[in-house]
Amino acid sequence: MDRHHRQKANADADQRHQRQPEHGGEQALPGTEIDIAQRRILRGRQVEGRQTVAFRPRSGKFVSVIVPSLRRAKVNPADAPVLTLAITSKTMPLTEAQNLVYTRMAQKISQVSGVGQVNLSGGQKPAVRIQADTQALASYGISLATVRTAIDNANANSAKGSFDGPTRAYQINANDQLLTVDDYANLIVSFANNAPVRLRDIATVADGAENERLGALANLEPAIILNVQRQPGANVIQTVDGIKALLPELQKALPAGLTVTILTDRTTSIRSSIAHVEMELLLAIVFVVLVIFFFLHSIRATIIAGLAVPISLIGTCAIMYLLGYSLNNLTLMALTIATGFVVDDAIVMIENIQRHIEDGMRPRA
Numbered sequence: 001m002d003r004h005h006r007q008k009a010n011a012d013a014d015q016r017h018q019r020q021p022e023h024g025g026e027q028a029l030p031g032t033e034i035d036i037a038q039r040r041i042l043r044g045r046q047v048e049g050r051q052t053v054a055f056r057p058r059s060g061k062f063v064s065v066i067v068p069s070l071r072r073a074k075v076n077p078a079d080a081p082v083l084t085l086a087i088t089s090k091t092m093p094l095t096e097a098q099n100l101v102y103t104r105m106a107q108k109i110s111q112v113s114g115v116g117q118v119n120l121s122g123g124q125k126p127a128v129r130i131q132a133d134t135q136a137l138a139s140y141g142i143s144l145a146t147v148r149t150a151i152d153n154a155n156a157n158s159a160k161g162s163f164d165g166p167t168r169a170y171q172i173n174a175n176d177q178l179l180t181v182d183d184y185a186n187l188i189v190s191f192a193n194n195a196p197v198r199l200r201d202i203a204t205v206a207d208g209a210e211n212e213r214l215g216a217l218a219n220l221e222p223a224i225i226l227n228v229q230r231q232p233g234a235n236v237i238q239t240v241d242g243i244k245a246l247l248p249e250l251q252k253a254l255p256a257g258l259t260v261t262i263l264t265d266r267t268t269s270i271r272s273s274i275a276h277v278e279m280e281l282l283l284a285i286v287f288v289v290l291v292i293f294f295f296l297h298s299i300r301a302t303i304i305a306g307l308a309v310p311i312s313l314i315g316t317c318a319i320m321y322l323l324g325y326s327l328n329n330l331t332l333m334a335l336t337i338a339t340g341f342v343v344d345d346a347i348v349m350i351e352n353i354q355r356h357i358e359d360g361m362r363p364r365a
Contacts, residue, residue, distance in 0.1 A: 081119075081227040082236050083243055084264040086218035091257035094222055095126040095209050101224050104253045105260075109228060112246060114239030116231035122216020122224050124209035128184050136202040140192050147202065150189040154178050181205050218263060225263070235326060240267045270329075277332040284336055285309050288343045296350065305346040312342045 087101050098120070106118045132147060154177075161172040178184050185200035199205060216225045230239050244262075251260050288309065293302040313335060317327075325331070 080229075080266065081264070082230050082266045083228040083240050083262070085226040085228070086216075086261045086263045087224040087226065087254075088218055088221045088259050088261065089257045090221075092255060094122075094224060095124050095207075097224060097255075097258055098125055100254060100258070101226065105250050106226060108246065108250060109226075109243055112239065112242045114230050114234035114242065115228060116234070117229045119227045119229070120224060121227065122214070122222075124211065124214060127208055127210040128178075128181055129206055129208035130184060130199065131204040131206075133202055133204065140190070140197050140202060142190050142192075142197065142202060147189055147199070150187060150199075151184075154187055181207055218261060236270060237267050240265060273329050274327070274332060277329060277336065281332060281336045281339065284339050288339065292343070292347060296347075296354070298350075298354070301350045301354070304350060305343055308346045309339055309342055313339070 085105075087097065087105070089097055102120060106120060109115060110118045130151070132144060137144070137147070157177070159171045160174050163170040163172070178187065185198065185205045187199040188196045189199055189202065190197045216223050218225070228239075228243060230236060247260060254260070285306075289302060289306045292305045293299070296302065316335065316338075320327075320331070
């Protein structure tokens with residue numbers, strides 16, 4: 001038999017209460033005023049196995065505006081991680097580093113603007129592993145079911161009693177779950193010859209991992225993998241830059257034995273692709289101007305067409321900025337193609353004007 005227990009029991013089971021908001025994992029909702037600084041007090045009801053949290057927005061905000069923002073504040077599982085980090089250590093077991101990475105890194109990164117979800121994989125949660133000795137069980141006449149029942153009863157999460165008054169009743173709860181190896185080793189499983197049979201007499205109790213078949217490697221070293229996904233509509237480059245700016249601070253918050261390494265970064269290919277498209281756009285402008293000068297043999301006409309392109313691009317980018325659009329591979333490619341249209345219209349106009357001038361028509365203001 002192989003059992004493992006080390007999850008803290010809920011001391012507030014079956015208890016309804018009100019609580020203040022926990023700011024550890026909250027994120028501001030874009031387009032609304034429901035953020036940590038401006039949110040009203042959260043009121044929740046917590047019952048065994050479930051929890052309900054409600055909030056009241058600031059006055060003046062309509063529900064029709066808030067509800068869509070809540071629905072959009074989700075991550076799309078189909079989106080690939082925008083950044084993947086690996087946390088390794090040559091001195092600290094990953095079972096001890098798991099909780100540090102979650103509390104000191106994952107929760108901080110989740111608060112960066114644009115981050116939708118942070119997932120940990122490859123890490124191993126700490127647990128107490130119990131390996132039963134079948135021969136010892138047989139000698140004491142104890143079955144595996146008896147051992148299982150004793151362990152379950154020692155970790156039962158239930159009310160210990162109650163205070164009953166004329167108008168109110170209060171339940172008494174206590175967190176008496178076993179957490180350490182010594183706690184489990186001294187657990188009395190049964191009695192034989194009027195003497196207690198403890199768990200250490202019939203099993204091997206040791207610290208270990210919750211799932212020994214789970215693991216990840218980074219550069220051939222055991223690691224905890226941290227995958228960061230963005231919110232729908234968030235700018236990938238801005239999100240990743242915000243996380244990278246936070247990494248030095250997060251590294252200082254971790255013990256000296258832990259090392260944080262960037263495994264994958266989606267912005268690397270995005271930046272390279274954008275730089276390539278920008279170069280193509282610049283070359284398109286240069287070659288268009290050279291072609292105009294080669295065929296028209298007019299410096300004046302070349303200057304007119306050359307000015308039309310950057311003015312059109314600047315105007316287009318200004319309108320996109322005012323409308324809230326961002327530059328990406330698609331928009332840059334569209335601008336590159338549109339450059340040809342602008343120059344083509346400019347050439348047609350210049351050629352038509354030049355033809356009328358050669359026919360003797362004088363320019364008019």
